[in-house]
Amino acid sequence: xxxxxxxxxxxxxxxxxxxxxxxxxxxxxxxxxxxxxxxxxxxxxxxxxxxxxxxxxxxxxxxxxxxxxxxxxxxxxxxxxxxxxxxxxxxxxxxxxxxxxxxxxxxxxxxxxxxxxxxxxxxxxxxxxxxxxxxxxxxxxxxxxxxxxxxxxxxxxxxxxxxxxxxxxxxxxxxxx
Amino acid sequence: xxxxxxxxxxxxxxxxxxxxxxxxxxxxxxxxxxxxxxxxxxxxxxxxxxxxxxxxxxxxxxxxxxxxxxxxxxxxxxxxxxxxxxxxxxxxxxxxxxxxxxxxxxxxxxxxxxxxxxxxxxxxxxxxxxxxxxxxxxxxxxxxxxxxxxxxxxxxxxxxxxxxxxxxxxxxxxxxxxxxxxxxxxxxxxxxxxxxxxxxxxxxxxxxxxxxxxxxxxxxxxxxxxxxxxxxxxxxxxxxxxxxxxxxxxxxxxxxxxxxxxxxxxxxxxxxxxxxxxxxxxxxxxxxxxxxxxxxxxxxxxxxxxxxxxxxxxxxxxxxxxxxxxxxxxxxxxxxxxxxxxxxxxxxxxxxxxxxxxxxxxxxxxxxxxxxxxxxxxxxxxxxxxxxxxxxxxxxxxxxxxxxxxxxxxxxxxxxxxxxxxxxxxxxxxxxxxxxxxxxxxxxxxxxxxxxxx
Numbered sequence: 001x002x003x004x005x006x007x008x009x010x011x012x013x014x015x016x017x018x019x020x021x022x023x024x025x026x027x028x029x030x031x032x033x034x035x036x037x038x039x040x041x042x043x044x045x046x047x048x049x050x051x052x053x054x055x056x057x058x059x060x061x062x063x064x065x066x067x068x069x070x071x072x073x074x075x076x077x078x079x080x081x082x083x084x085x086x087x088x089x090x091x092x093x094x095x096x097x098x099x100x101x102x103x104x105x106x107x108x109x110x111x112x113x114x115x116x117x118x119x120x121x122x123x124x125x126x127x128x129x130x131x132x133x134x135x136x137x138x139x140x141x142x143x144x145x146x147x148x149x150x151x152x153x154x155x156x157x158x159x160x161x162x163x164x165x166x167x168x169x170x171x172x173x174x175x176x177x
Numbered sequence: 178x179x180x181x182x183x184x185x186x187x188x189x190x191x192x193x194x195x196x197x198x199x200x201x202x203x204x205x206x207x208x209x210x211x212x213x214x215x216x217x218x219x220x221x222x223x224x225x226x227x228x229x230x231x232x233x234x235x236x237x238x239x240x241x242x243x244x245x246x247x248x249x250x251x252x253x254x255x256x257x258x259x260x261x262x263x264x265x266x267x268x269x270x271x272x273x274x275x276x277x278x279x280x281x282x283x284x285x286x287x288x289x290x291x292x293x294x295x296x297x298x299x300x301x302x303x304x305x306x307x308x309x310x311x312x313x314x315x316x317x318x319x320x321x322x323x324x325x326x327x328x329x330x331x332x333x334x335x336x337x338x339x340x341x342x343x344x345x346x347x348x349x350x351x352x353x354x355x356x357x358x359x360x361x362x363x364x365x366x367x368x369x370x371x372x373x374x375x376x377x378x379x380x381x382x383x384x385x386x387x388x389x390x391x392x393x394x395x396x397x398x399x400x401x402x403x404x405x406x407x408x409x410x411x412x413x414x415x416x417x418x419x420x421x422x423x424x425x426x427x428x429x430x431x432x433x434x435x436x437x438x439x440x441x442x443x444x445x446x447x448x449x450x451x452x453x454x455x456x457x458x459x460x461x462x463x464x465x466x467x468x469x470x471x472x473x474x475x476x477x478x479x480x481x482x483x484x485x486x487x488x489x490x491x492x493x494x495x496x497x498x499x500x501x502x503x504x505x506x507x508x509x510x511x512x513x514x515x516x517x518x519x520x521x522x523x524x525x526x527x528x529x530x531x532x533x534x535x536x537x538x539x540x541x542x543x544x545x546x547x548x549x550x551x552x553x554x555x556x557x558x559x560x561x562x563x564x565x566x567x568x569x570x571x572x573x574x575x576x577x578x579x580x581x582x583x584x585x586x587x588x589x590x591x592x593x594x595x596x597x598x599x600x601x602x603x604x605x606x607x608x609x610x611x612x613x614x615x616x617x618x619x620x621x622x623x624x625x626x627x628x629x630x631x
Binding site: 016017035036037038039040041042043045046049051052053054055056057060074075078079081082084086089093096097099100102103104106107109110111113114116117118120121123124125126127128130131136137138139140141142 | 192193194197198319325326327328329330331333335336339340343346347350351354358361362364365366377378381382383384385386387388389390391392393394395396399400403404406407410414417614615617618621625
């Protein structure tokens with residue numbers, strides 16, 4: 001029973017291990033729309049929450065391929081458009097073009113991955129319902145929050161709260177959207 | 178994590194909250210205002226000197242420098258290589274050690290990367306100053322010019338601008354991506370409106386969502402994996418500025434690795450100096466521990482010995498070639514007009530380094546700082562030696578000449594030190610100087626190992 005005015009429940013845990021354990025149980029209970037807020041990346045959590053988006057890496061690869069192709073095309077075109085004979089050496093000297101090609105491969109790959117990561121994450125976004133939570137400031141300090149989103153089909157203001165309580169969190173909070 | 182063989186590098190008794198409050202408090206409730214202000218004023222004076230000297234340079238021309246035929250590449254390229262080399266250590270610490278899973282990097286990477294940004298900036302202004310007509314710097318880029326000419330892409334001088342601008346851009350991106358979670362941590366600690374807005378905007382609304390962390394992690398590691406070969410390529414390319422020419426003493430295949438290792442060597446020395454300075458200034462002994470100094474000392478010794486191997490091989494190269502001009506340059510280096518730069522490099526880079534074999538020396542901040550200073554000087558002399566001793570006597574006796582740096586050479590060099598320190602001091606005033614969340618990751622791993630009873 002989804003609710004328009006509610007973002008979800010935040011359950012607070014003191015260690016990453018407790019959070020991972022709680023996330024496992026919450027998934028086993030049938031909840032699917034889950035998120036977590038942690039002060040540093042908790043790698044054990046990614047398989048539990050089924051987070052396996054690899055698009056950032058693909059973007060990095062495409063960016064790199066584009067940069068490489070662009071660099072070679074640019075250098076070949078320039079030597080075609082304005083040929084300079086330097087001691088009879090080849091105009092289309094791929095070994096001489098390799099340096100700039102490598103640099104642009106790295107440049108475009110890095111920019112694609114970084115910008116792509118921010119875009120996929122929907123950042124910058126200065127306002128977000130999660131910031132409404134009273135204790136949310138500790139998510140960047142020392143607490144680990146499990147979030148059950150209101151979009152989850154099993155979400156219910158009372159039932160979900162009761163269930164989260166059984167996981168022995170430090171606090172449970174209903175976050176308005 | 179991976180270094181299960183050693184004892185914890187940070188004391189696991191500190192909590193996540195402790196380190197967060199301690200590190201976020203540095204910008205928010207800045208401690209040592211007085212010392213910081215004195216340093217900033219001194220650096221600003223040097224920066225002022227740079228503006229004055231650059232103005233004189235642009236008004237008069239590069240003739241105010243000591244360079245002339247045959248030594249027409251002097252301080253401008255010498256200090257360019259020196260600064261760029263210093264910058265490389267920041268990337269290596271941050272990226273290479275991240276990929277290798279070395280925990281000790283997490284206390285050093287932030288200020289080491291910050292050092293990279295401004296060292297590269299200092300390096301970058303030199304070729305522009307050297308142009309003589311710096312307003313034509315855009316000629317380096319391929320744009321459809323009305324004269325219908327294009328840059329020469331088969332020249333190392335053209336490669337250079339692409340390599341260094343790429344390096345600067347990727348360094349900024351890597352630094353910022355790693356900074357975002359800490360900006361969010363500082364935002365949530367800030368109580369004053371101004372700081373909340375400042376960190377709020379810069380952190381882009383980061384909230385530590387697991388979905389975000391997963392993508393962030395991929396991007397961060399990918400950037401690291403790109404940055405490591407990038408460093409190697411950039412300084413190899415810089416060495417090709419020399420090695421592609423036929424000048425005796427430059428025309429050698431040892432140059433790319435020789436330059437890259439020397440760069441890492443000088444950079445690690447400066448990282449050690451900054452680490453020691455910052456931990457004293459901000460009382461960070463709990464995060465930049467004696468163990469960190471120990472590791473830095475070992476890395477310094479290792480890269481120093483690799484650089485020394487370069488010295489040996491340079492001599493071997495000349496002797497093995499049997500080329501008259503190579504042998505002449507070798508003699509010029511060792512016994513010539515600039516003998517002090519050769520023996521100075523050997524002394525400051527190799528002899529002074531040797532006490533680092535002792536653990537007590539590596540763990541003493543004063544001694545490590547002294548040795549690192551010596552390395553920075555030694556590498557400066559080495560770059561001077563490579564540059565000037567090759568040029569001042571090349572093939573034709575009729576074209577031999579002597580080079581001396583003038584007042585304006587020194588003024589601009591001193592000015593770049595201001596150009597390095599002013600933004601560096603502003604950054605350590607405004608942003609978390611040590612990576613907060615990565616330190617917490619180390620603490621987490623250590624706590625977990627303790628819980629498992631090792």
